[in-house]
Amino acid sequence: MENSKLSFEDFDYDKTKEKLPEGYEPIEYLEISSPKVNKLIAVASFNSFDAVGERINELSAKYPSCDYQIMPNQIESKIINFKIIVPESCKNDLRPGESILNEATPLVKVDSFEPCLYRFLNEEKYQEDFFEKGELLLSTFKRCKTKEVGERQDKYENQNKIVIADGKQRLETVVGYDFETLVLCTSITQKGIKKDSSLYKYGFKIKKPKEFFDILTRALVTKGISIAKVLKGPCIYNNKKITIDATGTGLIKDLLDKSQKGFLDFNPTMQYILSNAQNEIMMNKPTDFAYENEYRFIWLLTLPIKKEYVSDDVTVNDDGSIVIRVPELVQFCERL
Secondary structure, eight states: OOOEEEOGGGOOHHHHGGGSOTTOOOOSOEEEOOOOOOOEEEEEEESSHHHHHHHHHHHHHHSOOSOOEEEEEEETTEEEEEEEEEEGGGGGGOOTTOEEEEEEOOOOOOOOOOOOEEEEESOHHHHHHHHHHOEEEEBOHHHHHHTOOGGGOOTTTTEEEEEEEETTEEEEEEEEOOSSEEEEEEESOSTTSOTTSGGGSEEEEESOHHHHHHHHHHHHHHTTOOEEEEEEEEOEESTTEEEEEOTTSOHHHHHHHHHHTTOOOOHHHHHHHHHHHHHHHHHEEOGGGGGGOEEEEEEEESSOOOGGGSOTTEEEOTTSOEEEEOGGGGGGEEEO
16 A cells, blocks of 8 residues: 555545544544564575674675574584574565575564553552652551451452362362462552542552562562562452363372372472462452452562561561562652
8 A cells, every 4th residue: 555645635524523532533634654664684695603793794884684694503502504584675686606596474472561560559558758768568368368358358369169170070179378478469550440439539640560579570580589489460350269170190090099008198289289370370360350450479489588687677566467668669660
């Protein structure tokens, strides 16, 4: 499609006005254009990295592009020569001995998007403590069950009904993960939160979650807290039921056989559950809480936190939660 312009003469405003947002007025023409995709080709061969670099500099000066790539040809981890990926526009300017191998597929950069996050607080003091001192409470699942109040309290926090399925056999149990974890609960959005509730009146927006999480994790380690694994992501809301496929493992049969002999060993079953559903167990919540759009940061610890082993800017509470001071975090946040 060639570039074209759409003027007011071509725009039937009266017919479309009812479809536009209230107060919207188009003030200039629309410009429509199709993106031009450059074809790429692979060119061989060059005997040294310096030769490749010089050739790319020559071609890019004449045919500017961000598509140039150097690709080494290897045999048993030994580089034998190089080829380059260049725009198709270069093909008529190749030297003798430079041959076109094939049309090339451009490398695709895979990236991830992390939305801004919102940390809600029920007292202005906690908000000011964060912005003045970088002071932050990291909770535990046990604390969330017992010390949260009102609509934020989930009495069954981190407890899930687990269904293990092996053919026609089913085993149901309840599993939680209450020990040796630190948790920071945030929300993906401000919308949907109960704004009339004092529990969500204060807080801060985390504008750069990745940097926030990386610096906080590094601070935990350097301040004496032993971390085995870190986990972050959005919660799922499916009423606390998780089904695990154990087809062919004989897990249920083995458990029943041992129980009939008077020896009930649930450890293999528990290990299977945690190896297959540990992350989901910690991210699963009842649908009643779906309005929170919760996003969690979780640190699984190798050892319980001891007051005598952590630095002075970490306060260890009796319920296992901590208050940590990391002023560097403030630069990534703003008040709500």
